[in-house]
Amino acid sequence: MHSKDTNAKNITTQINEPLFHVTKRAQISWQKSWAIRIIAIASSLVICALIIVLITGLNPLTVYSAIFDGSFSSERKIWNLLRELSMLLCVSLAVTPAFKMKFWNIGAEGQGLVGALASAACMIYLGDKLPNSNLLLVMLLSSLAAGALWGFIPAYFKAKFNTNETLFTLMMNYIAIQLVAYFVLLWENPKGSSIVGIINSSTGAGYLPVIGGKQYLLPILIVALVTGVMYIYLRYTKQGYEISVVGESQNTAKYVGINVKKVIIRTMIISGALCGLAGFLFVSGIDYTINANLIGGLGFTAIMVSWLAKFNPVYMIMSSFLIVFLDRGASEIATDFRLNESIADALTGIILFFIIGSEFFIQYQLKFRKRGNNK
Amino acid sequence: MKKLLALLLCLVMVIPFAGCSEEDEGFKVGFIFLHDENSTYDKNFIDAAKAATKALGLKDSQVVFKVNIPEDNACYEAAAELVDDGCDLIFADSFGHEDFMIKAAKEFKDVIFCHATGTKAHTENLPNYFNAFATIYEGRFLAGVAAGLKINDMIANGDAAEAKMGYVGAHPYAEVISGLSSFYLGAKYVCPDVTMSVKYTNSWFDITAENEAANALIKEGCVLISQHADSEGAPKACEAAGVPNVAYNLDTREWGPSTALVSSKINWQPYFEHIIDAAMNDKEITQDYCGTLENDGVQILGLNEDVAAPGTAEKLEEVKAQLIAGEIKVFDTTTFTVGGKTITEYEADVDSDPDYTGDTQVVADGYFHESEYRSAPYFDLKIDGITFPKEN
Numbered sequence: 001m002h003s004k005d006t007n008a009k010n011i012t013t014q015i016n017e018p019l020f021h022v023t024k025r026a027q028i029s030w031q032k033s034w035a036i037r038i039i040a041i042a043s044s045l046v047i048c049a050l051i052i053v054l055i056t057g058l059n060p061l062t063v064y065s066a067i068f069d070g071s072f073s074s075e076r077k078i079w080n081l082l083r084e085l086s087m088l089l090c091v092s093l094a095v096t097p098a099f100k101m102k103f104w105n106i107g108a109e110g111q112g113l114v115g116a117l118a119s120a121a122c123m124i125y126l127g128d129k130l131p132n133s134n135l136l137l138v139m140l141l142s143s144l145a146a147g148a149l150w151g152f153i154p155a156y157f158k159a160k161f162n163t164n165e166t167l168f169t170l171m172m173n174y175i176a177i178q179l180v181a182y183f184v185l186l187w188e189n190p191k192g193s194s195i196v197g198i199i200n201s202s203t204g205a206g207y208l209p210v211i212g213g214k215q216y217l218l219p220i221l222i223v224a225l226v227t228g229v230m231y232i233y234l235r236y237t238k239q240g241y242e243i244s245v246v247g248e249s250q251n252t253a254k255y256v257g258i259n260v261k262k263v264i265i266r267t268m269i270i271s272g273a274l275c276g277l278a279g280f281l282f283v284s285g286i287d288y289t290i291n292a293n294l295i296g297g298l299g300f301t302a303i304m305v306s307w308l309a310k311f312n313p314v315y316m317i318m319s320s321f322l323i324v325f326l327d328r329g330a331s332e333i334a335t336d337f338r339l340n341e342s343i344a345d346a347l348t349g350i351i352l353f354f355i356i357g358s359e360f361f362i363q364y365q366l367k368f369r370k371r372g373n374n375k
Numbered sequence: 376m377k378k379l380l381a382l383l384l385c386l387v388m389v390i391p392f393a394g395c396s397e398e399d400e401g402f403k404v405g406f407i408f409l410h411d412e413n414s415t416y417d418k419n420f421i422d423a424a425k426a427a428t429k430a431l432g433l434k435d436s437q438v439v440f441k442v443n444i445p446e447d448n449a450c451y452e453a454a455a456e457l458v459d460d461g462c463d464l465i466f467a468d469s470f471g472h473e474d475f476m477i478k479a480a481k482e483f484k485d486v487i488f489c490h491a492t493g494t495k496a497h498t499e500n501l502p503n504y505f506n507a508f509a510t511i512y513e514g515r516f517l518a519g520v521a522a523g524l525k526i527n528d529m530i531a532n533g534d535a536a537e538a539k540m541g542y543v544g545a546h547p548y549a550e551v552i553s554g555l556s557s558f559y560l561g562a563k564y565v566c567p568d569v570t571m572s573v574k575y576t577n578s579w580f581d582i583t584a585e586n587e588a589a590n591a592l593i594k595e596g597c598v599l600i601s602q603h604a605d606s607e608g609a610p611k612a613c614e615a616a617g618v619p620n621v622a623y624n625l626d627t628r629e630w631g632p633s634t635a636l637v638s639s640k641i642n643w644q645p646y647f648e649h650i651i652d653a654a655m656n657d658k659e660i661t662q663d664y665c666g667t668l669e670n671d672g673v674q675i676l677g678l679n680e681d682v683a684a685p686g687t688a689e690k691l692e693e694v695k696a697q698l699i700a701g702e703i704k705v706f707d708t709t710t711f712t713v714g715g716k717t718i719t720e721y722e723a724d725v726d727s728d729p730d731y732t733g734d735t736q737v738v739a740d741g742y743f744h745e746s747e748y749r750s751a752p753y754f755d756l757k758i759d760g761i762t763f764p765k766e767n
Binding site: 074076077080181189190191192193194195197198201286287288289291293294296331334335338340341 | 411412435439440441442443445446447448452455456459470471473474475478494546547548549551552577578724727755
């Protein structure tokens with residue numbers, strides 16, 4: 001993996017030195033790592049431009065300005081961007097402790113859905129029985145509890161019987177989806193339509209208060225608060241440290257006296273409860289309805305957000321911004337140019353591919369064969 | 376590094392300018408679709424929207440399509456963004472969009488909101504919110520006549536032993552029940568012994584479930600299949616099994632060249648022309664518009680001469696004329712029974728409420744008055760001869 005310049009001439013006469021080799025970087029300055037990221041984004045835009053021209057014949061610059069318009073061309077779009085960003089961030093924050101512990105929780109979708117289901121149930125059954133503040137409190141607690149339960153079950157089986165958490169949490173998603181589908185049939189209006197519609201639209205019972213006329217402000221603030229708390233929790237608390245140790249090596253954790261099983265279960269309860277919180281915010285602050293698509297795949301996108309940010313809650317703000325920005329841009333392209341949304345999604349995919357790929361070049365370095373060595 | 380910085384600065388400078396390109400003023404219409412053109416249901420709307428806007432001479436910049444908009448708050452946000460974009464008229468195509476369209480209509484009072492298949496315009500009574508549907512039961516009845524003739528033909532030729540049809544429905548509610556009942560009554564009109572078995576998929580678009588439901592019905596002995604669901608699942612299952620198929624909203628001969636028999640559809644073009652014309656010229660919009668065979672809102676299409684029984688086209692023309700003239704009533708109470716009894720009165724749930732209580736007498740003069748008290752269907756009787764799945 002290394003070249004010796006002193007003997008270079010002798011060696012190259014005998015063996016062919018490869019064009020380049022890959023070495024791990026010991027460290028990299030932040031300027032350099034960001035430069036690599038920017039190069040990646042710029043090259044992805046060039047590739048996308050080629051594809052746009054070849055397939056659609058449109059001017060790539062107008063397409064790129066449409067991507068930008070998707071998030072920033074009006075005040076409403078900025079609010080929508082912030083809302084989508086914060087909901088994605090909320091679910092990403094939720095999966096982060098589990099991933100940091102190397103517990104592959106891909107069940108955030110289901111944990112969020114049961115949380116949403118719990119809130120919707122409270123709105124429907126208790127909407128006319130409790131004052132709004134109490135109702136909201138009951139909704140919040142039941143959503144947290146439902147999400148926590150959905151996280152606890154696979155964690156318990158992992159801790160007790162070492163079951164595969166990836167499959168287990170995935171299966172729990174399907175159970176949650178079917179559970180929601182069942183309750184939708186129970187609450188549907190009109191009968192047989194599989195549509196619940198806006199819950200309590202006449203009374204507004206169980207709706208989060210609207211601050212300053214901005215419906216999404218409170219959910220956004222709540223997620224901002226959770227971001228801060230999660231940052232401190234992972235970085236400065238004993239429990240956060242335990243998560244890191246268990247994630248690095250379960251044996252090390254055992255030797256230093258950490259109760260690994262307890263940490264797994266506790267962390268998954270936190271992870272599930274935060275997903276439940278996202279479900280609560282969707283039902284009480286954003287959609288006021290329930291259906292099996294309510295979380296909309298955020299549980300899976302969140303995994304990417306969390307990894308891209310290397311489990312750092314502050315970086316996660318940036319990675320969720322990036323994904324929401326691209327996603328909104330994609331549907332703006334589809335709308336503006338009457339393209340099928342699939343092409344817009346393909347462009348998003350290319351950009352993400354380059355961004356994820358750039359992490360390789362931040363971690364590793366290509367060392368090219370020195371010029372002249374081959375002569 | 377310097378080059379990079381320069382590049383970055385260039386990008387930063389370009390972006391604000393790029394964001395400022397405003398479209399020209401003038402009338403603008405926005406459409407919200409649940410899926411994209413891969414769904415037969417949405418394709419039917421999209422095609423009609425393109426045809427209507429073209430016929431009225433609107434430029435592409437005056438027409439905005441938003442596709443893949445789910446039936447939740449996203450619909451409200453899509454509508455609000457269309458308002459910001461300068462749309463004067465906004466249309467949504469899916470039943471579950473209704474509450475969110477109403478929410479938008481209440482907020483943006485100077486924009487017109489139209490919603491297909493909804494039920495609440497006549498009870499909400501907003502000045503800027505309108506519903507539309509069509510007497511598609513007439514189209515289904517005609518498709519049923521073609522199906523009945525085909526079954527008669529198959530039995531005469533020894534290709535079928537029993538006059539039994541299968542029906543793949545999406546959700547078990549009035550829109551679907553009205554459709555399948557009128558289809559059945561059309562078949563029964565020419566083939567009095569026919570029976571029909573129904574399976575629901577509980578989804579508007581589920582290729583696998585629709586395919587499986589069709590295959591299960593074929594296995595049960597159904598010799599002809601029809602569907603009220605939006606994918607190619609059932610037509611393709613029929614083509615593979617060589618069983619005739621009656622489709623909805625789309626000419627499916629491409630998917631089943633040797634089995635697609637005929638299709639009925641709602642033609643939304645006249646409606647779109649009506650609302651766009653009204654919105655552009657400050658004319659009145661019908662609060663609850665109903666397309667019919669007569670005003671070309673309901674059509675029969677894709678009659679496949681290779682599959683249909685001889686004389687089908689002529690018979691369809693004849694029955695169509697009788698339907699338009701009112702000589703045949705699709706839900707003539709002498710032609711069907713419910714639990715062995717003839718229906719003489721029925722309170723339908725015309726005004727939506729959480730308990731689905733009947734509120735309007737809809738049987739009079741010897742027939743069930745479908746789509747008269749509101750355009751969206753409310754016929755939900757379970758008539759004899761049709762086997763429904765067990766209630767959940």
